[in-house]
Amino acid sequence: MTSFKIAILGCGTVGGGVAKILLENADALKIKASASLELTKILEPYPARSSKRHNLPLALYCGTGKDLSADEVQKYLREILDDSTIDLIVETIGGSGQEILNIALQTLEHKKHLVTANKALLARHGAAIFSAAGRHERAVGFEAAVCGAIPIIRAISESLTADELMSISAIMNGTSNYILSKMEAEGRPFEEALAEAQKRGYAEADPSLDVGGGDAGHKLLILLKLVFGLDLSVESLPVEGIKEINSDDLAFAKEMDCSIKLICYAKKSGDDVFATVRPMMVKRANSLSKIGGATNAVRLIGRYAGEYLFCGAGAGSLETGSAIVSDINFIARYGTKAVRQFALSACRFRSFNEFAFPYNITFETEDIPGITGIVATAIGKQHINIDTVGHNRHTSDKAIFAIATMPCTHNQIQEAIADIQRHHPSCLVSYPKIIPILE
Amino acid sequence: MTSFKIAILGCGTVGGGVAKILLENADALKIKASASLELTKILEPYPARSSKRHNLPLALYCGTGKDLSADEVQKYLREILDDSTIDLIVETIGGSGQEILNIALQTLEHKKHLVTANKALLARHGAAIFSAAGRHERAVGFEAAVCGAIPIIRAISESLTADELMSISAIMNGTSNYILSKMEAEGRPFEEALAEAQKRGYAEADPSLDVGGGDAGHKLLILLKLVFGLDLSVESLPVEGIKEINSDDLAFAKEMDCSIKLICYAKKSGDDVFATVRPMMVKRANSLSKIGGATNAVRLIGRYAGEYLFCGAGAGSLETGSAIVSDINFIARYGTKAVRQFALSACRFRSFNEFAFPYNITFETEDIPGITGIVATAIGKQHINIDTVGHNRHTSDKAIFAIATMPCTHNQIQEAIADIQRHHPSCLVSYPKIIPILE
Numbered sequence: 001m002t003s004f005k006i007a008i009l010g011c012g013t014v015g016g017g018v019a020k021i022l023l024e025n026a027d028a029l030k031i032k033a034s035a036s037l038e039l040t041k042i043l044e045p046y047p048a049r050s051s052k053r054h055n056l057p058l059a060l061y062c063g064t065g066k067d068l069s070a071d072e073v074q075k076y077l078r079e080i081l082d083d084s085t086i087d088l089i090v091e092t093i094g095g096s097g098q099e100i101l102n103i104a105l106q107t108l109e110h111k112k113h114l115v116t117a118n119k120a121l122l123a124r125h126g127a128a129i130f131s132a133a134g135r136h137e138r139a140v141g142f143e144a145a146v147c148g149a150i151p152i153i154r155a156i157s158e159s160l161t162a163d164e165l166m167s168i169s170a171i172m173n174g175t176s177n178y179i180l181s182k183m184e185a186e187g188r189p190f191e192e193a194l195a196e197a198q199k200r201g202y203a204e205a206d207p208s209l210d211v212g213g214g215d216a217g218h219k220l221l222i223l224l225k226l227v228f229g230l231d232l233s234v235e236s237l238p239v240e241g242i243k244e245i246n247s248d249d250l251a252f253a254k255e256m257d258c259s260i261k262l263i264c265y266a267k268k269s270g271d272d273v274f275a276t277v278r279p280m281m282v283k284r285a286n287s288l289s290k291i292g293g294a295t296n297a298v299r300l301i302g303r304y305a306g307e308y309l310f311c312g313a314g315a316g317s318l319e320t321g322s323a324i325v326s327d328i329n330f331i332a333r334y335g336t337k338a339v340r341q342f343a344l345s346a347c348r349f350r351s352f353n354e355f356a357f358p359y360n361i362t363f364e365t366e367d368i369p370g371i372t373g374i375v376a377t378a379i380g381k382q383h384i385n386i387d388t389v390g391h392n393r394h395t396s397d398k399a400i401f402a403i404a405t406m407p408c409t410h411n412q413i414q415e416a417i418a419d420i421q422r423h424h425p426s427c428l429v430s431y432p433k434i435i436p437i438l439e
Numbered sequence: 440m441t442s443f444k445i446a447i448l449g450c451g452t453v454g455g456g457v458a459k460i461l462l463e464n465a466d467a468l469k470i471k472a473s474a475s476l477e478l479t480k481i482l483e484p485y486p487a488r489s490s491k492r493h494n495l496p497l498a499l500y501c502g503t504g505k506d507l508s509a510d511e512v513q514k515y516l517r518e519i520l521d522d523s524t525i526d527l528i529v530e531t532i533g534g535s536g537q538e539i540l541n542i543a544l545q546t547l548e549h550k551k552h553l554v555t556a557n558k559a560l561l562a563r564h565g566a567a568i569f570s571a572a573g574r575h576e577r578a579v580g581f582e583a584a585v586c587g588a589i590p591i592i593r594a595i596s597e598s599l600t601a602d603e604l605m606s607i608s609a610i611m612n613g614t615s616n617y618i619l620s621k622m623e624a625e626g627r628p629f630e631e632a633l634a635e636a637q638k639r640g641y642a643e644a645d646p647s648l649d650v651g652g653g654d655a656g657h658k659l660l661i662l663l664k665l666v667f668g669l670d671l672s673v674e675s676l677p678v679e680g681i682k683e684i685n686s687d688d689l690a691f692a693k694e695m696d697c698s699i700k701l702i703c704y705a706k707k708s709g710d711d712v713f714a715t716v717r718p719m720m721v722k723r724a725n726s727l728s729k730i731g732g733a734t735n736a737v738r739l740i741g742r743y744a745g746e747y748l749f750c751g752a753g754a755g756s757l758e759t760g761s762a763i764v765s766d767i768n769f770i771a772r773y774g775t776k777a778v779r780q781f782a783l784s785a786c787r788f789r790s791f792n793e794f795a796f797p798y799n800i801t802f803e804t805e806d807i808p809g810i811t812g813i814v815a816t817a818i819g820k821q822h823i824n825i826d827t828v829g830h831n832r833h834t835s836d837k838a839i840f841a842i843a844t845m846p847c848t849h850n851q852i853q854e855a856i857a858d859i860q861r862h863h864p865s866c867l868v869s870y871p872k873i874i875p876i877l878e
Contacts, residue, residue, distance in 0.1 A: 021601055021743060031782050032600035143598070149744035151598030158597060159582070159590030161471035162460055162764030287750065290729060295746075304460060304757040305588035307734075311726070311748040318743040325601030334776055343470050 004035040004332040007080045009103065010093030011044035011061075014117050014144070016054035017321025018090055022328075023056070029325065033332040040086060043076050044068075054317075077103070081110045088113040088331060090324055096120035101128070108132045108140075113338075115327045117144035117320050123218035127231050130342055139338040141327025146219045147172055147296040149319040150312040151326065156226050156300075157340060163302035165227050168266040168275075169286075169438060172219040174294035174314040175203045175210035176242050176262040180279075181292045184250055184259060190243065202294050202315075213241035213262060213277045220264040220277055227300075228266065228273045229345030238352055239277040249433065252362060252390050252402040253281045256437070259289040263438055267355065268347065276352035280438045281360050288438070353410035358387065358437040360404045361413060364429040367399035371427055375403065378419045384408040398429050404437060443474040443771040444525045448516070448542065449532030450483035450500075453556050453583070455493030456760025457529055461767075462495070468764065472771035479525060482515050483507075493756075516542070520549045527552040527770060529763055535559035540567070547571040547579075552777075554766045556583035556759050562657035566670050569781055578777040580766025585658045586611055586735040588758040589751040590765065595665050595739075596779060602741035604666050607705040608725075608877060611658040613733035613753040614642045614649035615681050615701040619718075620731045623689055623698060629682065641733050641754075652680035652701060652716045659703040659716055666739075667705065667712045668784030677791055678716040688872065691801060691829050691841040692720045695876070698728040702877060706794065707786065715791035719877045720799050727877070792849035797826065797876040799843045800852060803868040806838035810866055814842065817858045823847040837868050843876060 006022065008015045022029070022039045029037050039060060044050045045068045047061035058065050062076035080086060089107045091114060093100055100121055107114045109132065116122070122129065122145055133140045143153045147170075156165070171177050175197055182193035194211065197203035209215045217239040224230040224237075242262050253260045258281035266275035282289040287309050291297040296314030301307055313319035331338045361379075365371045372389065379386060390402035405413070413434055420428060445461065447454045461468070461478045468476050478499060483489045484507045486500035497504050501515035519525060528546045530553060532539055539560055546553045548571065555561070561568065561584055572579045582592045586609075595604070610616050614636055621632035633650065636642040648654045656678040663669040663676075681701050692699045697720035705714035721728040726748050730736040735753030740746055752758035770777045800818075804810045811828065818825060829841035844852070852873055859867060 017743075025601065025603065028603065029601065149602075149741070149747065151594050151747075154598045155590050155594065158769060159593045159765055160761075161768040162464065162468065162761040163588075164464065164467065287729070290726070302588070302761065304456075304761040305752050305755075306758065307751060308588065308590075309748070309750040312746060313744050316744075319745065322599075322601040322741065322743040326598055329600040330597060334773060337773055337776060 001030065002035050003038050004033065004088065005038045005040045005086045006088050006090060006328060007041040007043065007086050008039065008090045008092060009043045009077070010091065011042045011050040011054065012092065013317045014320045014324070015042070015044070015090065015092035016050060016056065017317035018092065018324045019056050019060070020054055021318065021321050021325045029329060033329040035332040037328060037332060041080055043073065043080060045073055081106055086112055088115060088328060090328070091116040091118060092324070094118060096124045101125045104129050105132050108136045108138045111136055111138060113139045113141070113331045115141035115324050115331070117324060119145040119215065119218040119222060123221040123234050126222065126225060133339060134341055137336050137339055139331045139336070141324070141331055142222065143327045144320045144323035146222050147298060147312070148314040148316065149323050150296055150298060150310050150314070151323070152298050152310055153226065154330070155310060160300070160302060160308065163304045165300050165302050166268050167301045168223055168227060168264065168298065169288060170220070170264040170298040171261055171288055171291050172264050172296055172298070172314065173210055173216040173262055174296055175207060176216070177291065178202045178294045179211065180242060180245065180260055180262065183245070187247065189247065190245065211241045211243055213239040216262060216264050217277045220266065220275060224266055224273070224275055225342055228268060228347045229343050230273060230347055230349055231344060232349055236349065237275060237277065240279065242279050244433065245279055248362065248393060248400055249435065251393070252360060255390055256281055256360065256388070256404060257284050258282055258437065259284070260435070261288060261291070263288070265438070271347055272350045273347045274350050274352050274355035278436060280436045282438045286438055356407040356409055358405055358407050358439065359410070359413060360402055360435045360437055362400055362402045362433040364398050364400045366427050366429065367394065368427065371399070372401060374424050374427060375420060378416045379403065379405070381419060382408070382412045382416045384412055384416065410434060440469065441474050442477050443472065443527065444477050444479045445527050445529060445767060446480040446482065446519045446525050447478065447529045447531060448482045449530065450481045450489040450493065451531065452756045453759045453763070454481070454483070454529065454531035455489060455495070456756035457531065457763045458495050458499070459493055460757065460760050460764045468768060472768040474771040476767060476771060480519055482512065482519060484512055520545055525551055527554060527767060529767070530555040530557060533557060535563045540564045543568050544571050547575045547577045550575055550577060552578045552580070552770045554580035554763050554770070556763060558584040558654065558657040558661060562660040562673050565661065565664060572778060573780055576775050576778055578770045578775070580763070580770055581661065582766045583759045583762035585661050586737060586751070587753040587755065588762050589735055589737060589749050589753070590762070591737050591749055592665065593769070594749060599739070599741060599747065602743045604739050604741055605707050606740045607662055607666060607703065607737065608727060609659070609703040609737040610700055610727055610730050611703050611735055611737070611753065612649055612655040612701055613735055614646060615655070616730065617641045617733045618650065619681060619684065619699055619701065622684070626686065628686065629684065650680045650682055652678040655701060655703050656716045659705065659714060663705055663712070663714055664781055667707060667786045668782050669712055669786055669788055670783060671788055675788065676714060676716065679718065681718050683872065684718055687801065687832065687839055688874065690832070691799060694829055695720055695799065695827070695843060696723050697721055697876065698723070699874070700727060700730070702727070704877070710786055711789045712786045713789050713791050713794035717875060719875045721877045725877055795846040795848055797844055797846050797878065798849070798852060799841055799874045799876055801839055801841045801872040803837050803839045805866050805868065806833065807866065810838070811840065813863055813866060814859060817855045818842065818844070820858060821847070821851045821855045823851055823855065849873060
């Protein structure tokens with residue numbers, strides 16, 4: 001049986017999980033990988049801490065066990081890259097700057113396969129990385145970059161290959177979903193739910209990439225490339241996080257028989273693809289509404305087979321580690337056949353604001369008679385059909401009420417609001433909150 | 440680009456879906472398969488009917504378009520097998536008799552890959568077929584044989600390869616699930632719900648394989664082989680269908696916050712594997728309880744990544760067809776590398792009756808004072824802890840009540856019932872119904 005040699009760069013939460021599975025599960029992996037997987041080197045600036053934390057032999061780490069200086073890290077990185085016996089490098093350092101991009105590119109240039117969980121890197125520099133991979137005939141494994149343990153990447157690239165996928169709707173940020181679930185189930189405000197998530201280790205000390213929607217956006221960008229052949233910049237995807245969601249929104253959602261979820265959404269319509277990351281009110285009949293806690297879920301609609309739903313752990317050391325090791329198995333087994341070219345499509349990316357969708361609009365208004373009529377009239381003037389008008393709620397001196405629309409564009413709604421502001425400048429206390437309704 | 444030639448044997452519901460996708464989607468498939476897929480021949484005894492039904496060119500069919508005699512079918516089958524330019528045969532004839540087994544084996548002997556949706560064939564003759572495949576270095580694709588469009592086979596064999604799967608619980612028979620969903624939602628009796636399923640095309644004219652649990656059993660046998668390396672005979676798997684489920688069971692289930700589902704269950708415990716197909720009361724917190732209608736779902740628990748859930752269409756022409764074409768893509772792309780050997784494991788199959796599980800036991804009794812005490816005492820004597828005692832229901836002259844137990848074995852329960860029958864021979868009106876509770 002051939003030996004397949006692996007080095008891990010960065011042995012924190014995820015890298016540690018990878019190393020643990022490789023060592024603990026070696027016999028079973030031999031059969032799955034059709035090769036003997038050999039973890040030869042771990043490059044980590046803090047070997048003693050990492051070795052202790054993950055219960056890994058210190059001898060596997062580059063250096064003498066002492067913390068490494070930046071120069072030493074560079075020296076050992078060079079050694080690993082120059083070691084022609086190493087077949088594959090696991091990049092679990094993180095970040096998306098030039099330095100980490102260089103490591104990825106050099107890995108491929110040195111004829112080594114690359115496996116990474118780094119969604120930010122692939123979202124920003126995917127085109128460069130995949131092009132280098134094709135040039136050097138080496139594979140890039142990134143199962144772990146989207147939804148941790150859910151095998152969504154290989155499902156799309158190796159399993160659902162006979163179907164034509166028409167839409168994606170997904171919960172891909174466990175932190176946000178945990179927070180929203182807490183807020184909904186226990187009526188707690190955002191800040192409290194966030195603090196709880198941080199306490200339980202679901203949220204980073206700086207949670208902005210999670211609750212701001214950026215992390216979910218990175219994952220959706222990867223799926224947009226894989227499913228629709230779109231190569232977009234991070235900046236071009238409209239992304240909105242969950243920070244603005246409050247108890248009024250959750251109450252209106254409940255009234256509408258919905259849960260609020262941070263949804264990664266993409267829909268193909270002819271050659272156009274509309275996509276966004278936004279909080280949406282998800283109807284209870286939609287399976288995504290029932291995904292609670294830190295779980296991730298991806299719902300795909302295929303032209304031939306209709307709905308597919310995949311759920312599982314979106315994060316965690318061994319969870320993400322198992323996805324990385326499954327990539328290693330696949331690449332060890334299939335070798336250069338596992339090198340996939342991403343066919344760029346003729347699809348055109350279009351703003352979600354131009355896409356017709358049902359919306360819930362919450363108006364905070366001066367509590368004056370006739371206000372519902374003013375708002376409803378302005379909406380009707382934009383040819384938006386109203387589905388339901390939610391119950392008025394009175395908080396302090398203000399009144400809020402919600403209108404659920406039939407499918408219309410965000411642009412139409414903005415026109416209606418502009419009309420209200422023009423003709424009744426004092427009646428809206430704040431800019432209305434506009435939340436898509438996912439059926 | 441190399442050409443990859445395909446013949447289809449049997450062009451009914453599923454074969455027709457395969458042909459349709461191959462013709463309709465040819466350009467996209469080229470990229471996914473890294474080859475130009477060419478459907479060269481369809482062997483079908485009723486070409487005119489099939490061609491019309493699926494809107495396929497009659498020229499693709501063997502013969503002149505007229506119905507084929509048995510001799511003609513044999514002649515054309517021989518031609519296809521002897522045609523060395525054909526790379527892969529799709530078997531969508533069905534059945535699990537000697538004749539169809541011979542076709543499968545001859546396909547492999549003639550150095551052609553085999554793709555099939557035939558769960559009965561693989562459940563009965565999987566060992567012979569996979570051994571022939573290994574000998575002749577040809578792949579067997581069977582994604583479509585388990586849960587139609589859900590990519591569960593490749594998920595297990597190519598994606599979850601770093602995890603150690605500890606349990607399977609799955610809804611794999613759409614007909615039964617449709618019937619149970621109807622009974623639960625609309626309070627209709629089994630026969631009515633079955634008739635409705637037949638009217639809608641979800642159930643065969645002879646539904647015994649579906650509602651008797653046999654079809655689900657075939658699929659579980661395939662998963663037992665794939666996941667745990669167990670090679671079992673069809674007869675050795677304990678299988679019970681849904682025919683005995685009535686409105687009382689559904690009422691008790693509702694009281695217990697459960698839905699009744701036909702569950703394919705397998706659990707590894709040390710080197711033992713316990714497995715069965717049975718109706719179970721599924722707690723609402725378990726995602727399987729929410730799977731309604733003809734949808735299929737598979738829930739796996741992994742040592743590293745915890746819960747995985749896969750849902751999708753379990754049957755249908757294009758749904759199952761798309762799974763078959765995904766197998767064709769995979770085999771065309773990876774060639775002989777796609778030939779998998781099933782490692783038989785040291786696992787031992789054990790009767791589910793010896794496995795500790797929580798149960799709901801429904802007793803139909805003479806309505807006499809003290810009956811609950813008699814039953815509860817007999818249960819206690821077997822060291823079974825009672826979780827809850829359900830409300831008594833009175834129908835005609837009898838009383839029924841249910842006891843939910845803490846985990847215990849079916850054998851223990853049978854002992855308790857025997858004890859009641861011995862000491863209070865007249866108090867049980869019928870043999871109690873014993874339904875596992877899936878949490």
